[in-house]
Structure formats: C-alpha cells, structure tokens
Amino acid sequence: MTRHRRDENGAAPDDWLSIGEVSARTGVAVSALRFYEELGLIASERDDRNQRRYPRHMLRRVALVSVAKRIGIPLQDLREAFADVPLDRPPSHAEWQRASRVWRRQLEERRQAIERLEAELTGCIGCGCLSMKACALLNPGDALAEDGAGPRRL
C-alpha cells in the first residue's frame, strides 16, 4: 500500500518521518533501520517516491531496540518481546504494558546474573575462596546436585 504524506485522518505531513529523520532523532544508523525492518522489528510505509515514512510511534520502538541492543539482548529475543505490540498503529497503553512485562522478566534475569557475579567478585575472589565446587556463580543452572563433582554446563 503506497501511502502519501497525508493520511486518511488528515494528519499533517510532519506526522510522518523520513528514514533520515528517524536516524537523527534516535541515533540509529540508516542502514541499521533498514536492517531492523528486514527483521520485522520495525515497519514503515512508503510515499509516492517509494521512500520509507515512519509514523511517530515508531520512534519509541526504535529507541527500545537500540537500548535493548546496548544491554545485550539479542534481536531475536526482541521479536518475542514485541510479539503483541502492533506495528501498523500506535500501540495502546495496555499493549505496551503487556510487552513491558516480557521485557521486565528478561531484564530481571540479566540484572540478577550481574548481581550474582558482583557478589561473587566481592566475596569469593575478594577472600580467595572461589572454590569451583559450591559456587553458585559457576553453576548458573542452580540445579546441578547431580552425581559427580565439579561444575557443569557453564
């Protein structure tokens, strides 16, 4: 569907952003934006010159992709996190909230992993006790009371 600069709601031209504008406002490279679109993480429509036009609400989505990437969440996981957030219209409050629950769960896990490592560094290494046997850090599954000694599945 080719879309022009003025949509059926009579929105002003400014309501659609070019890829260059999105790049400038989010700090994400133009090439990365096209790549994210290819992955389905973001979406755009086209104007009469076949150039991408982004609705404003896409800025938020791009920003979240960018931040998540900085934190180290793989883009594939992001797709899951965005699964129920629509691409073709501004997501509702409830939709963002549902999505944010998924995000928070992912972030929680990461934060806890980091906190465990911080604790270990302060405790085990600080005191020299890093034993390779009982250390929770070295056994992230937290469930390896199996037979045999030594950590598994790092």
Place this chain on the structure above:
Amino acid sequence: MTRHRRDENGAAPDDWLSIGEVSARTGVAVSALRFYEELGLIASERDDRNQRRYPRHMLRRVALVSVAKRIGIPLQDLREAFADVPLDRPPSHAEWQRASRVWRRQLEERRQAIERLEAELTGCIGCGCLSMKACALLNPGDALAEDGAGPRRL
C-alpha cells in the same frame, strides 16, 4: 618450553589438567578453550606429547571468562579486566582484588543500564509518557544538553 607432568617443585601429576579435564570441569568447550588461549585470555604449557596442561588456578580464570561472556562482556574488555592478573602463576590475593575492582566497575555500569531500562519500562511505557525528549534512558550519555531538540547518540 616443553614441560612434563612433574614440574620443578615436585608437584604431583594431578596438579596439571588436560584440556578435556578443564572443559569437563568448567563446561567450556574444548574448541572455545583453544580460542581463548589464542586471544591470550588463558594460557597453558605443553607436556612431552605437545598436549596442553593447565595449572589448577587456570580453572578460576576460565570460569570468569565464561561467566563474563554469559553476561555479555566482550572478550576484548576481558583482556583489560585481566591485565594485571598473571597467567604464569597463581595470582595473589592482592592481584585478584585489583582485578575484581575493574570487574565491579564494568558490572556496575551494566547493571545500572539495565536498571534504567527497567525503570523506564515501569514508568515511561507503563504510563505512556515515553517522550523521546527528556528521557534519560534514551539519552544514555546523560550529557546532551547541547543545542537542538531530540535525543542523540543512542
């Protein structure tokens, strides 16, 4: 320097681990261990059959590499974090402590980034206010009071 199973301190053979043993005890694949060695993150000596032999204290180092990777720290940053921890002898308590300060600084940064994102998801998205203008999350430099509007350098 080719080294045999009994070093000049008269240490027992068990004090040296084969690459298979290190892999089993740390959960890190044999191929990954060789790769880490290539990067200089870990080190080994060779026995009379040219096979790698690892001193026990290398286990701790391998475990830290593995954990750091899980948390998303690039291996290059790890080299910095390990800069003052010797490879050729068991690091002293003081050496581990110095290193652990570097680690904690890195971890602290990552943890704060995640906490900021968590806060934003709870606050901004939860309430629908993610404004793209004043949001600290979207402006991680925390120092962009420059001229012009909109975030930069995501």
Place this chain on the structure above:
DNA sequence: TGTTGACCTCAACATTACTTGAGGTCCTAC
C-alpha cells in the same frame, strides 16, 4: 595388531548484527 580415544594444527564455515559499495531515481539549488 589394530582400533579407539584424546589430543594436535590449520582452514573453512556459521551466526549475529550490521556497514559499505555499486548502480539507480528524484527533487532542489545554482
């Protein structure tokens, strides 16, 4: 004796996340 298993090297391949380049369209400004 022969075959199995653990190890070796070196090269090639895989995945993620992009960037760069070649070749083209359109609009605007000089």
Place this chain on the structure above:
DNA sequence: GTAGGACCTCAAGTAATGTTGAGGTCAACA
C-alpha cells in the same frame, strides 16, 4: 542543465565468537 543530497535495492564485506572438519600423532586396551 547539472550537481548535490536523500533516498532506493541488492550484494558483498566485516567483526566477534566460536564450531566443524580434514588429516595426523600417540598410548592404551582387547
């Protein structure tokens, strides 16, 4: 009327982080 800029597509290249495979050595075990 042409030069520049912003955009387009598609293909190839890059960096990080390994894995896989081919071809070889050596010791131990049945």
